Amino acid sequence: DGGITQSPKYLFRKEGQNVTLSCEQNLNHDAMYWYRQDPGQGLRLIYYSQIVNDFQKGDIAEGYSVSREKKESFPLTVTSAQKNPTAFYLCASSPYEAGNYGYTFGSGTRLTVV
Amino acid sequence: DAKTTQPPSMDCAEGRAANLPCNHSTISGNEYVYWYRQIHSQGPQYIIHGLKNNETNEMASLIITEDRKSSTLILPHATLRDTAVYYCIVRTLNTGTASKLTFGTGTRLQVTL
Numbered sequence: 001d002g003g004i005t006q007s008p009k010y011l012f013r014k015e016g017q018n019v020t021l022s023c024e025q026n027l028n029h030d031a032m033y034w035y036r037q038d039p040g041q042g043l044r045l046i047y048y049s050q051i052v053n054d055f056q057k058g059d060i061a062e063g064y065s066v067s068r069e070k071k072e073s074f075p076l077t078v079t080s081a082q083k084n085p086t087a088f089y090l091c092a093s094s095p096y097e098a099g100n101y102g103y104t105f106g107s108g109t110r111l112t113v114v
Numbered sequence: 115d116a117k118t119t120q121p122p123s124m125d126c127a128e129g130r131a132a133n134l135p136c137n138h139s140t141i142s143g144n145e146y147v148y149w150y151r152q153i154h155s156q157g158p159q160y161i162i163h164g165l166k167n168n169e170t171n172e173m174a175s176l177i178i179t180e181d182r183k184s185s186t187l188i189l190p191h192a193t194l195r196d197t198a199v200y201y202c203i204v205r206t207l208n209t210g211t212a213s214k215l216t217f218g219t220g221t222r223l224q225v226t227l
Contacts, residue, residue, distance in 0.1 A: 004157075033214070042201070043158070043217040058214070090157050102148055103215060105157025 003027065006091050006106035013085075013113050021076045021109045023091035030095055032074035033103070036060060037088040046089075049074055078111065085113045118202045123222040126196075132189040134221050136202030139183040145206050147178060148215065149187045151198040158201065158217070161187065192225045199223075 004025045013019045025032065031050050035043040045058030049068040063082025068074050074093075078085045088110050092103040119137040126132040138147065146165050150158040162169055162176045164185075169176045175188040189196055201220040 035217075040219070042219045045214060045216070048214060088155070092157070102150070102160050102163065103158070105159070107157050108155065110155070 004091055004093055004104055004106035006089075006109050008109060009107065011109055011111045013111070015113050016080045018080060019078050019085075019111065021078065021089055021091075021111070023074045023076065023106060024072055025074075025091075025093045025104070025106075026072060027093055027104060028071070028095075029093035029104070030071070031093060032068065033092045033094075034058075034064070034066065034074070034076045035090045035092065037090060037108075043090060046076065085111060087111060118204055118218060120200075120202050120218065120221045122219065123224070125224050125226060126189075126192045128193055128225055128227055129191055132187075132192040132196065132223055132225070134187040134189075134200050134202075134223065135184065136187070137184045138202070138204045141182050141204050142206075145204045147176065147182075147185050148203040148205060149174070149176065150201045150203065150217075151196075152201070152220070153195075153198045161200075192223075194225050194227070197223060197225045 007022045033048040034046040036046055037043050044060050046064050047055055047058050047066045049055035052068055052071050055066050055068050065077045088108050090108045091106040094103050146163050148163040149161040152158040162174050164176045178185045199220040199222050201217050203215050
C-alpha cells in the first residue's frame with residue numbers, strides 16, 4: 001500500500017542533542033512538508049520542499065534543518081538551537097496538483113526532550 | 115489565504131447527523147474549502163473539499179452557502195469512531211507549486227452513546 005512512514009513513533013532525547021526524524025513516502029508525490037503540533041494547538045509549518053534538492057522555510061523554521069536528496073525522503077533534524085523541541089511532529093506529502101486530495105499525512109513522531 | 119472560524123467543540127449522539135459549521139467570510143473566488151480531521155495522536159486525514167457546489171463522498175457531505183462565506187460539514191450517521199478534531203481550511207489551488215495548508219485549532223467533535 002502507498003503511504004507515508006514516519007519513524008520512530010516515540011523518541012526521547014537529552015537536552016542539547018540533535019535528533020533526526022525520518023519521513024519516507026512511496027506515493028510518488030512531488031512536495032513534502034513538516035509540521036509541528038503542540039497540545040491543544042493546530043499544526044504549524046516548519047519546512048516544505050517542492051522538488052528534490054530544494055526546500056523552503058515555513059512559519060517556525062528556527063532550530064530545525066531538512067534535506068531532500070531523494071524524492072521519497074524528507075528527514076527533519078531538530079537541533080540544539082530549538083528552544084522547545086518537545087512536540088508531536090507530522091510529515092505530509094502532496095502531488096504538485098494537490099487539488100483532489102490535498103495532503104497525505106504520516107502517523108507522526110512524538111519527541112520528548114528530557 | 116482566507117481565515118476560517120470554527121466553534122471549539124461540539125457534541126453529537128451516535129447515529130445522529132453531525133453538522134460542523136465553518137465561517138470563511140473573506141474567501142475569494144479561487145479559494146477552495148477543505149476539511150480534514152485528526153483522531154487523537156494520529157496524522158490528519160483528508161475528508162472532502164469543494165469550491166462552490168455541494169459535494170458528497172463516502173465519508174461526508176459539504177454544503178457551501180451561495181455567497182461562499184460559510185460551509186457545513188455533515189457526517190450523516192456519526193459513530194464513536196468519528197470523535198476527532200475537524201479542521202476547515204481555505205486554500206487556493208496552485209497548479210505547479212506546493213499547496214501549503216494552514217491549520218487552525220479546529221472543532222473537537224465528541225460523539226456519545
